[in-house]
Amino acid sequence: MKLVKLIANLGYGSRREVAWMFREGRVTDSDGDVLYADDKLPQERIRIDGEPLDPPSGLALLMHKPVGYTCSRKDAGRLVYDLLPPRYRRREPALSTVGRLDRDTSGMLLLTDDGALLHRIIAPKSHVTKLYEVTLAEDLKGDEGELFASGSLMLDSETTPLAPAVLHVLGPRHARLAVTEGRYHQVRRMFAATGNRVETLQRVAIGELGLDDLAPGQWRAMTREDIDKVIGPAAAPG
Template sequence: MSLLRTLANLGYGSRREVQALIAAGRVTDAHGAPLVADTVSVHAEVRIDGQPLDPAHGLVLMLHKPRGVTCSHDDAGPLVYTLLPPRYRMRKPPLSSVGRLDRDTSGLLLLTDDGALLQRIISPRRHVPKTYRVELAEDLRADAAALFASGTLLLKGERTPLLPAALRVADPRHAVLTLREGRYHQARRMFAAVGNHVLGLHREGIGALQLGDLAAGAWRPLAADEIARIFAADAAPDGVARASVQSRA
């Protein structure tokens, strides 16, 4: 692929704008030698204003979504994509969120331009576990953990029971919930089904990948070994990870 097309696909501008960057001598190799538009260069060797290029196609970002921000390209209000450099919103293929967190939920959100990887993560057949920290309005029912793990809980308006989910209770109003499916507002509806209301919901892990200490609103690219962690907890047979419920009041 030509340098001109590569830079345009990475969002550095339209072809005309990229051509102007090249003509101005701002695009060079790693040694500072100017490059021309039809150059076919090794991605890692290209510099713009002395800086390495953004990652090539296959980019996966970890973002700490703050509350009040929407996972959308065009809804009203603050959007997750505005937390990224403007050129990231011009990449081809585009960056898409891997699933969604609702406006009032914070925590780990993945974005990628790799459609196959996106589908692999969200596929209902893979049951990739997602872990949430939950703050509740009322004390938890004593049987909540057992009910969530039973595989019999039926949400209002649905006909199929939920898969078993693991609930670890930290204190009567704080818990950690691990889900292996992604129904609409599932965590909030589960607690509503046991007579409670979620005050705060924060996703801290997907598979074995953890958000860690990444600040709210911050983001970073993931390395290949980190992407592999998404599926590291996916190999356990049904009924092993799902049934691991601990409770302490």
């Protein structure tokens, strides 16, 4: 791939804008030597304004989504993409969220430009566990765990019961819930079915991968080890 197209695909600008970067001497190699558009060298040796290029396609990110942000490209208000460098919104192929968290839900959110990886995580047959921590408006009654684990709970407007889920009670109004599906507002609707209401909701893990020490609004690139923790090493693509 030509360097102009490579750099443009990473979102640094249009091809015309990237061509001007070359003319201005802003594109160099790792030794500081100015590059030209028809040069050929590995991506890891290319620098723009002295900084390494962003990772190539196949990128996966782990983000701690704050409350108040939407997993959308077009909605009004604050978007999760606003938490990334502006050029990340211009990458080709585009970054997409792996599933969604609603505006009032915080916690672990994955983004990737790898369509196969995205599908592998969200496909129902993958049974990837998502762990949520909730605080509730009312005390737990004590029978919620049995109901959620039964595989018989039917939500309003649904035609099939939910797959079994595991409830870990942490306090009278505090619990963790592990689910393997991703139905619309599923956790909130599950507790609503018991006559309770979720006041705060945070996703704290996907598969075996947790948020680590990321503060709300922070993000980092995922490693192969991270991906293996989400979908398992045997299933990891590539």
